Amino acid sequence: xxxxxxxxxxxxxxxxxxxxxxxxxxxxxxxxxxxxxxxxxxxxxxxxxxxxxxxxxxxxxxxxxxxxxxxxxxxxxxxxxxxxxxxxxxxxxxxxxxxxxxxxxxxxxxxxxxxxxxxxxxxxxxxxxxxxxxxxxxxxxxxxxxxxxxxxxxxxxxxxxxxxxxxxxxxxxxxxxxxxxxxxxxxxxxxxxxxxxxxxxxxxxxxxx
Amino acid sequence: xxxxxxxxxxxxxxxxxxxxxxxxxxxxxxxxxxxxxxxxxxxxxxxxxxxxxxxxxxxxxxxxxxxxxxxxxxxxxxxxxxxxxxxxxxxxxxxxxxxxxxxxxxxxxxxxxxxxxxxxxxxxxxxxxxxxxxxxxxxxxxxxxxxxxxxxxxxxxxxxxxxxxxxxxxxxxxxxxxxxxxxxxxxxxxxxxxxxxxxxxxxxxxxxxxxxxxxxxxxxxxxxxxxxxxxxxxxxxxxxxxxxxxxxxxx
Numbered sequence: 001x002x003x004x005x006x007x008x009x010x011x012x013x014x015x016x017x018x019x020x021x022x023x024x025x026x027x028x029x030x031x032x033x034x035x036x037x038x039x040x041x042x043x044x045x046x047x048x049x050x051x052x053x054x055x056x057x058x059x060x061x062x063x064x065x066x067x068x069x070x071x072x073x074x075x076x077x078x079x080x081x082x083x084x085x086x087x088x089x090x091x092x093x094x095x096x097x098x099x100x101x102x103x104x105x106x107x108x109x110x111x112x113x114x115x116x117x118x119x120x121x122x123x124x125x126x127x128x129x130x131x132x133x134x135x136x137x138x139x140x141x142x143x144x145x146x147x148x149x150x151x152x153x154x155x156x157x158x159x160x161x162x163x164x165x166x167x168x169x170x171x172x173x174x175x176x177x178x179x180x181x182x183x184x185x186x187x188x189x190x191x192x193x194x195x196x197x198x199x200x201x202x203x204x205x206x207x208x209x
Numbered sequence: 210x211x212x213x214x215x216x217x218x219x220x221x222x223x224x225x226x227x228x229x230x231x232x233x234x235x236x237x238x239x240x241x242x243x244x245x246x247x248x249x250x251x252x253x254x255x256x257x258x259x260x261x262x263x264x265x266x267x268x269x270x271x272x273x274x275x276x277x278x279x280x281x282x283x284x285x286x287x288x289x290x291x292x293x294x295x296x297x298x299x300x301x302x303x304x305x306x307x308x309x310x311x312x313x314x315x316x317x318x319x320x321x322x323x324x325x326x327x328x329x330x331x332x333x334x335x336x337x338x339x340x341x342x343x344x345x346x347x348x349x350x351x352x353x354x355x356x357x358x359x360x361x362x363x364x365x366x367x368x369x370x371x372x373x374x375x376x377x378x379x380x381x382x383x384x385x386x387x388x389x390x391x392x393x394x395x396x397x398x399x400x401x402x403x404x405x406x407x408x409x410x411x412x413x414x415x416x417x418x419x420x421x422x423x424x425x426x427x428x429x430x431x432x433x434x435x436x437x438x439x440x441x442x443x444x445x446x447x448x449x450x451x452x453x454x455x456x457x458x459x460x
Contacts (some may be wrong), residue, residue, distance in 0.1 A: 014302065014303050014304075014305055016279070016280075016305060017279065017282075017283065017305065020280070020283075024283070037445060050330075088241070119403060119404065119405070121331065121374065122211065122332070123211060123332050123374065123375075123405070124212060124214065124405070124427075125211055125212040125254065125457040126211055126212065127458065130436075140438060142460075143458050144458055144459065144460060145212055145457045145458050145459070147284070147285060148211070149307075149332050165416025174383045191283065191284055191285050191307065192283070192284070193252050193253075193281070193283050193284050193459060194252060194459070195459065196283060196458060197283060197460060
């Protein structure tokens with residue numbers, strides 16, 4: 001049986017490459033959902049996102065997709081947030097003060113602070129430092145570089161929720177979070193060449209159980 | 210700091226893949242999509258697609274072509290050619306570009322750079338700075354056909370102030386000749402601006418790429434070298450890594 005994947009469509013970005021990446025990664029049944037009625041339920045739900053935190057949360061709410069995603073997580077089903085989608089898993093963001101996030105993983109999103117040579121936005125290829133439990137996603141534990149485009153990063157309250165980090169300006173930021181059935185990746189797997197596709201395959205395998 | 214990038218450039222006349230010298234004498238050399246497929250298989254860091262005839266012909270790079278190239282790729286794509294309005298900019302991004310290269314319009318209408326950066330984020334805005342030649346204090350617009358009295362460094366600084374997230378630095382007199390890059394200019398602009406500089410024009414060997422990175426470039430773009438010689442982006446990464454340049458680690 002093919003695993004079913006639903007990708008949340010907020011019409012603020014081009015989903016084609018992410019959908020293509022997933023289809024290349026694994027033999028799945030994938031559809032995009034732009035409103036609550038379009039959801040038929042899936043083993044894996046994906047929240048992508050480009051743009052501002054507040055605007056994305058607003059779009060999710062106005063389409064009723066915050067409830068769809070919330071019910072999905074409550075039922076214990078796997079959820080993946082990519083880039084801004086990972087940040088939305090938090091409780092709040094400095095980018096949009098006063099806007100509550102989805103709150104699946106306690107913590108706040110903070111602006112990257114440029115130091116030394118590091119520039120904001122952080123754009124380009126960077127490596128990962130994996131925590132031990134990242135072994136559940138083998139590609140994250142390798143030496144490959146992945147493609148980042150962001151000005152903010154998620155700071156979870158509980159360090160145990162951190163999955164991988166990446167270096168920036170002499171320090172580290174959280175490049176992946178994982179708590180139970182909720183997973184977030186700050187980099188763009190769909191723009192990270194073959195290594196990125198392998199990460200998506202790891203995610204599908206995880207969701208498959 | 211992000212890894213140094215090696216970027217193949219695809220030039221098109223709107224229909225085919227073309228090759229020129231000094232921004233002129235364009236000749237057809239193949240298919241854009243076929244070339245994009247080859248570079249995708251070769252696992253490049255990023256790809257740039259420039260429609261060199263768009264501005265002279267008063268049109269914008271076609272979204273259909275962008276879609277057909279983006280479909281081949283799982284790495285970032287920069288696209289340029291006659292993008293002069295916010296709707297054109299948005300259409301190019303929606304077609305699958307991750308960033309848009311703007312040139313002529315950035316000189317004629319600097320506030321457009323700000324408007325685009327505000328709307329789409331500075332990471333999506335690449336300003337092309339086309340120095341006329343090594344010595345000159347002039348930059349070229351209209352695909353190299355018109356010179357404007359402005360130093361390339363001034364233009365780069367203005368563009369970054371206005372919100373450009375990256376500078377594509379070219380030198381018309383060296384373009385397409387594979388004789389080496391404009392190192393003094395690469396060094397000056399890289400030292401002056403706070404955003405990544407993609408050095409372009411004149412790369413013909415791995416050594417030329419190394420020289421550009423040593424001069425301070427964050428990325429080097431090359432067309433002819435990767436299309437008409439045995440040299441590959443992967444070969445370039447290996448060569449550079451062996452000489453201490455922090456390039457992307459691929460499998």
